Amino acid sequence: MNETQPLAGGVRVLVLGATGTIGRATVAALCARGHEVVCYLRPEAEAAGLPEGVxxxxxxxxxxxxEALRGERFDALLSCMASRSGLPADAWAVDHDAHLLALxxxxxxxxxxxxxxxxxCxxxxxxxxxxxxxxFEARLIASGLRYSIVRPTAYFKSLSGQIARVQAGKxxxxxxxxxxxxxxxxxxRDLGAYLAGCLEAPDRWNWVLPIGGPGPAITPRDQAEWLFKRLGKPVSLRQVPVGMMDAIIGGLSLGGRILPGLRAKAELARIGRYYATESMLVWDAAAGAYDAEATPETGQDRLFDYYEEVITGKARVDLGAHAVF
Structure with missing residues (x-):
C-alpha cells in the first residue's frame, strides 16, 4: 500500500467489535463513506442495528x-473490540491477546x-x-503496519447513568x-465518524490520537446542575469521600487474600476509584496536570443535548459495560 495515499471510497474493511454502540456507529460511518464492510462477530452476538449490505x-x-479473512483481500482492519469487565484475565485475553492474533x-x-x-485513560x-x-498499542506500533490509535475521552452513555436517579428524586x-x-x-456518532475518517486522513496515520467531543470540559457537578435545572428541582448532591473508596478497596484487597472472589471486586473498586479521581483529558506529564485546552475536539454532538433527548424519550441510555454508577 502506498503510505502517502489515503484509502478512497469502496475499500474493504474488516471490523471487530461491531455490535457495541460505538461499533454500530462506526460501521454506519464506514458504509456512508462507500466502504465495503465485513463484520466478524462472536457466534452468539446480536447483529441488530447494523446497516443493510454489511x-x-x-x-x-x-x-x-x-473464518474472518478467508484468504480474501482486505485493505484495513478496524477494531472497536474491548474487554467487558476490565478485570485482568478478561483484559489480557481481549485487549491484548485477541488483538495480537488479529494483527x-x-x-x-x-x-x-x-x-x-x-x-x-x-x-x-x-x-x-x-x-x-x-x-497491544506497542505491538501495533512496532508491527510496521500503518496504524491509527484512537484514544477517546468519556462517552455520553458512561455519563448518563444518573439521569434516572435525579428523575426519581434521588x-x-x-x-x-x-x-x-x-x-x-x-x-x-461523532466517534464513529472519526474512526472511519482515519482511513482517509493522512494526518491520522501512524499517530496516537486523543480525541474528545466539542468543549468546554464538563465536571460531574456541571452535569448535576444542568439536570436539576432542566427538571425544575433544587440541586441535591450526595458527596462521597474518596477516602471511603480507599477503605473499601483496602478491605476487599485484604479479603481477597482468603477469598479469591473478592479480588475481582477489589479490582472493580479500583477501576471505579480511577474514574472518580482522574479526568478524561490529555495528561501533561511535565506539568503534572490534565489539560483541557490540549485535548482535541471533533464532531457536533453535545452531552446536554443528549440528556435532553433521554429526558424526552427520544434516546435511551444503553449503559452496557460503561456505567459509572
Whole structure:
C-alpha cells in the first residue's frame, strides 16, 4: 500500500467489535463513506442495528484467519473490540491477546492499515486493563503496519447513568465536591465518524490520537446542575469521600487474600476509584496536570443535548459495560 495515499471510497474493511454502540456507529460511518464492510462477530452476538449490505461472519477469535479473512483481500482492519469487565484475565485475553492474533493474521494477509479504538485513560496507567491496552498499542506500533490509535475521552452513555436517579428524586452522586474530574464527552456518532475518517486522513496515520467531543470540559457537578435545572428541582448532591473508596478497596484487597472472589471486586473498586479521581483529558506529564485546552475536539454532538433527548424519550441510555454508577 502506498503510505502517502489515503484509502478512497469502496475499500474493504474488516471490523471487530461491531455490535457495541460505538461499533454500530462506526460501521454506519464506514458504509456512508462507500466502504465495503465485513463484520466478524462472536457466534452468539446480536447483529441488530447494523446497516443493510454489511457482510456478517461469525466465529471465535481462534478461528479469525480462516473464518474472518478467508484468504480474501482486505485493505484495513478496524477494531472497536474491548474487554467487558476490565478485570485482568478478561483484559489480557481481549485487549491484548485477541488483538495480537488479529494483527498477526491481518499482516500475513496483506492488510495495510489498522485503526484501533483504545482509551485516553491509558496515558496515566494504574490498572490491569490499561496495561493490556498499552502492551497491544506497542505491538501495533512496532508491527510496521500503518496504524491509527484512537484514544477517546468519556462517552455520553458512561455519563448518563444518573439521569434516572435525579428523575426519581434521588441526589446526584459526586466524589469530593464534584469538581475533581472533567472531560470532553464524545458521542458514538461523532466517534464513529472519526474512526472511519482515519482511513482517509493522512494526518491520522501512524499517530496516537486523543480525541474528545466539542468543549468546554464538563465536571460531574456541571452535569448535576444542568439536570436539576432542566427538571425544575433544587440541586441535591450526595458527596462521597474518596477516602471511603480507599477503605473499601483496602478491605476487599485484604479479603481477597482468603477469598479469591473478592479480588475481582477489589479490582472493580479500583477501576471505579480511577474514574472518580482522574479526568478524561490529555495528561501533561511535565506539568503534572490534565489539560483541557490540549485535548482535541471533533464532531457536533453535545452531552446536554443528549440528556435532553433521554429526558424526552427520544434516546435511551444503553449503559452496557460503561456505567459509572
Amino acid at each position: 457482510t456478517l461472519r461469525r466465529g471465535e477469535m481462534a478461528q479469525f484467519a480462516p 498477526e493474521a491481518a499482516q500475513a494477509a496483506g492488510v495495510g492499515h489498522m485503526v484501533l479504538l483504545s482509551a485516553i 491509558v496515558q496515566k496507567p494504574m490498572l490491569a486493563f490499561q496495561a493490556a491496552k498499552l502492551a 441526589p446526584f452522586l459526586v466524589f469530593g465536591d464534584g469538581r475533581l474530574t472533567a472531560c470532553k464527552p464524545i458521542s458514538d
